Amino acid sequence: MTSSPSSSSRTVVVTGAGSGIGRAIATTLADRGWRVVVTDVNAAGAAETVAALAGGAERGHESAHLDVTDGAAATVLADDVADRLGLQAWVNNAGISAMERFVDVSPEQYQRTLDINLKGVFLCGQAAARTMIRTGTQGSIVNTASMAAKQGRVPFLSDYVASKFGVLGLTQAMAFELAANQITVNCVCPGFVATPMQSRELEWEARLTGSTPEGVQKSWIDATPLARLQTPDDVARAVAFLVSDDARFITGEALSVNGGAYMD
Template sequence: MTAPNTSLRTAVVTGAGSGIGRAIATTLAERGWRVVVTDIDGEGAAQTAAGLTGGGERGHEYLRFDVTDGEAAVALADDVADRLGLDAWINNAGVSAMQRFVDVSPEQYDRSLEINLKAVFFCGQAAARAMIRTGRQGSIVNTASMAAKQGRVPFLADYVASKFGVLGLTQAMAFELAEHRITVNCVCPGFVATPMQSRELDWEAALSESTPEQVRQSWIDATPLGRLQTPEDVARAVAFLVSDDAGFITGEALSVNGGAYMD
């Protein structure tokens, strides 16, 4: 097998067909990374990849990828590690659904934990194994949430549970993978303007007997920097965590929320 090209660092980004994932892929590409764009929405992944700059001779890649498919995660991590060299894996894919705690169904709870936590565990495991096998001292970044640090979030009990789990998992991964010089951190966004947020505006408005406009303003009012967060705000933080500048940072949960939650 041909040894992977080590002159260009390669990152896999999950959930990169839109929103925060697309911004992460775009920012990494702008900073000289080759990006493997993945999403369960294959068309969205293709659109993201088509808009990326750089990528070296081989260019950027994309594929439809279901993060809940553990065997596919292993195959993807091994393939990238062997062909390109796996330097970073960003577990960004996630879901949310708003409902009062007493009304959350077992199906909704299972879906939240399956995608937001279990997939992060096994995708991270696949990435770590591939990095260790190929001797790569890489980085793993998990997308958590401001809701990973506080339960005072309305109508998102199952989401909160999953994201608290991501924060703890990040620390456990960082501790065990440190001997392999693999850093593991997470980012904790706040009120990010994405398609997911647009749905949450409608859900929270209905559950709180308000309007989407009033909910949106309440989110801005809760953010000291006085605006909703952009996907690029998160992407720049992720780019830092996979950079050499963050080489001695591991096990951290970086709040990127304009001061909406401070710890």
């Protein structure tokens, strides 16, 4: 196996990094010396993220269009990045949500949620792992799960819960098999994160409960012992730890980053 390169020469791919948590992860890793390949199904959003990173394109940051449900495209991307720049870490962050009562979730919504949130992690995880094995890289893979990966007591998100429970189990399975190649695999489990996705969820839950977005938001803060909404940066700092040398002997873990909203 090859030895770990210095942080200034490390390259990480982040999926779903055109906005929200993914953009925060890309920003934090760039600030800590990583070269970041920002990917998103929204190519313009990915390019905007790169433009805002420390040093921008001059530091070697890149953007690329990636549909995480396209395993062949993920493989091409992983191989290209590894052969040109080296690939030391991959963050599977892309995800979606939609709120609806369990009995009203359509088969199409269920399938789309699992395709992006779970199948996307599976296919991109395969691409990253195969490339790291081929190049003999002792790399790190981090998957974005959710507080909803550890409890089903989450209203109106049954398809999302199913997908994120799957991510947690997949993370453990990946970690167990890839340990032989010294590739660590972990996931982060955020809580109530203030993002554009959360803004939509506030509207949806308010509609479904007869409340208001402000009332729903207050209930989320009240459910969080640290008494505030989580920021994308809170998640990003946890990811930065999991891809760092400090976490080289941590694998198969689901790190709760939720201000105490769910404790296990």
